[in-house]
Amino acid sequence: MSAIDYFEKIPNNVDLANDRTLQRALEHWQPRFLEWWREMGPNDFASAEVYLRTAVGVDAQGWAHYGTVKMPEYRWGIFLADPIADRAIGFGDSFGQPVWQQVPGEFRSQFRRLIVTQGDTEPASVEQQHRLGHTCPSLYDLRNLFQINVEEGRHLWAMVYILHAYFGRDGREEAEELLARHSGDVDKPRILGTFNEPIEDWLSFFCFCYFTDRDGKFQLKSLAESSFDPLARTCRFMLTEEAHHMFVGETGLGRIVRRTLEVMKEIGRDDPEAIRRQGAVDLPLLQRYLNFWFSSSLDLFGSEVSSNAATTFANGIKGRPDETTQYQDHVCADSTFEIEVPDGKGGVMKDTSPMRNAMNEVLRDAYIRDCEIGLKRWNMQIKRAGYNFELKLPSNRFRRAIGAWANIPTDLEGHPVSREEHDRRMPGWLPSASDRDYVKSLMQRVAEPGKMAAWIAPPDRGINNLSLDYEYVRLD
Ligand SMILES: [Fe+2]
Numbered sequence: 001m002s003a004i005d006y007f008e009k010i011p012n013n014v015d016l017a018n019d020r021t022l023q024r025a026l027e028h029w030q031p032r033f034l035e036w037w038r039e040m041g042p043n044d045f046a047s048a049e050v051y052l053r054t055a056v057g058v059d060a061q062g063w064a065h066y067g068t069v070k071m072p073e074y075r076w077g078i079f080l081a082d083p084i085a086d087r088a089i090g091f092g093d094s095f096g097q098p099v100w101q102q103v104p105g106e107f108r109s110q111f112r113r114l115i116v117t118q119g120d121t122e123p124a125s126v127e128q129q130h131r132l133g134h135t136c137p138s139l140y141d142l143r144n145l146f147q148i149n150v151e152e153g154r155h156l157w158a159m160v161y162i163l164h165a166y167f168g169r170d171g172r173e174e175a176e177e178l179l180a181r182h183s184g185d186v187d188k189p190r191i192l193g194t195f196n197e198p199i200e201d202w203l204s205f206f207c208f209c210y211f212t213d214r215d216g217k218f219q220l221k222s223l224a225e226s227s228f229d230p231l232a233r234t235c236r237f238m239l240t241e242e243a244h245h246m247f248v249g250e251t252g253l254g255r256i257v258r259r260t261l262e263v264m265k266e267i268g269r270d271d272p273e274a275i276r277r278q279g280a281v282d283l284p285l286l287q288r289y290l291n292f293w294f295s296s297s298l299d300l301f302g303s304e305v306s307s308n309a310a311t312t313f314a315n316g317i318k319g320r321p322d323e324t325t326q327y328q329d330h331v332c333a334d335s336t337f338e339i340e341v342p343d344g345k346g347g348v349m350k351d352t353s354p355m356r357n358a359m360n361e362v363l364r365d366a367y368i369r370d371c372e373i374g375l376k377r378w379n380m381q382i383k384r385a386g387y388n389f390e391l392k393l394p395s396n397r398f399r400r401a402i403g404a405w406a407n408i409p410t411d412l413e414g415h416p417v418s419r420e421e422h423d424r425r426m427p428g429w430l431p432s433a434s435d436r437d438y439v440k441s442l443m444q445r446v447a448e449p450g451k452m453a454a455w456i457a458p459p460d461r462g463i464n465n466l467s468l469d470y471e472y473v474r475l476d
């Protein structure tokens with residue numbers, strides 16, 4: 001395992017000290033990053049002492065160190081997973097050849113676009129979440145929010161390292177731009193739609209971690225297959241950190257469900273008004289939040305049929321998640337994939353696409369299967385509590401803004417409906433203004449160690465074997 005050097009100005013395991021030019025470029029970028037963090041990050045909590053984990057190694061076992069840190073003093077650095085000896089290209093036209101340690105000139109712009117798009121999402125999420133600390137449901141949750149924030153900051157570092165180290169001047173300019181665009185900014189928004197959506201309450205935050213961060217996981221998994229080895233290694237280590245973000249989303253939503261079920265049991269009723277009078281989140285309201293974040297996140301995968309997707313696969317730039325273990329055919333030169341498209345007459349029809357062109361859809365399908373795991377678990381909880389209610393993912397045709405179904409009105413099951421019906425029923429499908437107001441009214445800060453807001457159950461256990469009433473964040 002390669003050790004991380006914390007004596008350096010920029011902690012790293014890439015031997016930065018022996019590459020003076022790169023080191024200087026990154027040291028030049030570092031104060032800008034810190035300035036961005038101070039302005040756009042959780043800036044009202046700069047002096048809070050937070051119980052955070054920091055990477056100390058890059059192997060799966062024991063990679064992290066836990067300790068109390070003020071966020072601006074967090075040691076953001078550059079950590080790549082260790083190289084795999086004799087790693088060969090795992091997919092596409094160059095299948096079986098040795099992986100690349102440099103970016104081939106002919107693929108440079110494709111790589112750059114992918115890296116910039118990935119890099120853009122990392123600071124975007126920090127910006128989206130920057131006021132949430134004021135309304136945390138517990139110190140445990142506050143700590144998790146901050147852990148995610150510092151790690152998304154580190155993911156930005158991960159992408160900036162690749163840009164600086166392998167893309168010369170273009171890369172340095174892109175790295176500047178990553179700090180210049182801002183989530184929701186009218187003039188310079190973030191690149192992808194979902195990353196411009198405001199996250200103003202914790203229900204949205206947990207949905208974001210569950211659905212949108214999970215898109216991130218799938219993008220990272222497919223970049224971890226890349227033939228450009230430094231990118232693959234960077235993404236592999238990012239995935240180690242990402243697992244916690246998935247955990248926060250899944251357990252956050254699960255704890256909301258658990259609390260709601262407790263309230264339903266206490267009052268012996270399941271109508272939303274009665275549940276809201278007890279200050280909990282009724283399940284239909286939760287369903288509408290799921291509908292919103294799931295449908296928004298589906299667009300992040302792009303169009304069902306895409307020549308771009310075909311080229312990045314053919315060229316060995318971006319593979320499929322778990323390429324080696326999940327698939328037999330790694331070349332996909334003449335296989336096909338069946339997709340469902342609008343038939344132009346208000347219905348659905350099947351269409352066949354060359355497999356390579358359908359890679360976005362292959363990824364989206366895998367993502368949807370992964371999203372279903374949590375819902376199954378929550379539905380078990382609901383069923384065990386004796387209620388006849390099922391949380392569902394809407395159809396992947398519902399409320400799409402990108403691809404074959406863009407702007408085609410459908411109901412939650414994906415059946416095309418008239419525009420009139422669509423608009424009329426929408427308040428039952430997505431959070432309404434009054435839903436949002438209600439959720440907002442729940443957002444009162446609980447900051448006493450061990451205490452939880454009334455709308456969420458406590459977690460099963462604390463962080464790193466500490467008790468639940470540990471003071472995970474010391475506010476002053
Ligand atoms: Fe990330």
Ligand SMILES: [Fe+2]
Pocket residue numbers: 152213216242245
């Ligand atoms: Fe994440």
